Amino acid sequence: MKVAVGNDHRGLAVKQRVIGLLAELGHEIHDLGATGPAGVDYPDYAIPVGEEVGTGKADRGILICATGHGMCIAANKVPGVRASNCRDEVDAELSRRHNDSNVICIAADLLGEEQIERMIRSWLATDFEGGRHTRRTEKVVAYEKARMKPPCD
Template identity: 40%
Template sequence: MKISLGCDHGGFAMKEHIKTWLEGHGYQVEDCGCYSTDSVDYPIYGKAAAEAVASGACQRGIVVCTTGIGISISANKVKGIRCALCHEPLSAEMTRRHNDANMLAIGGGMIGPNMADRIVEAFLTTEFEGGRHQRRVDLISDIEG
């Protein structure tokens, strides 16, 4: 599975940590930036990571800023993206099961690396349940116009 990654300066350290975790677990990574702690604008990198998922170049994406809020909003502006901000593994599991989320947002300043590992693992290993949830995902898709 290929995963796109995007971050701003506030999420850079966590993105690098997640990148190492992903590669260590056999995932391919498309790093959409940023590439340092120099101040940048998170919408640029949230959009880039989301477009990699929306185009089909990557199966899932993970974005990180200090809180995860701004970059998740940016990613969700891309048609076809369902990005969920998660601070613990159960939310990551449930957003996959019920919402078929294709992107995960993490607040690099809100959680530590061990929790991030558990969230990422839950997000990447949980399958969408379909069934009654598919109707709701379809309704979400209809909102995108």
């Protein structure tokens, strides 16, 4: 699976561990995140990761900032993105099974290393359940298509 990864300055250390985990699991990684500790703006990383996922260049995306909130808000502005800010592996699993999330947002300042690893493993291993959830996700996609203009080249 191709996974786009992005982070701001607060998520740098966590990103490095996440990339190690993704490599260990055999995923193709596209690192679009900040590379140093200087303060940066989360939309500058969330939007490119969202575009990779929304256009199908990446299968999934992982975004990391202090709380996960800013990244999640920014990524969800990109057509085709269903980003979820998750706090544990059950939350991550349900975001995939019920909501078909394709981007997970991680709170670097609030979650421990082991918790983050369990969450990512769960999220990557879980498929969309479909069934009654398909009807719901299709409503979101229909709204998005009706209201959002495609990006300009």
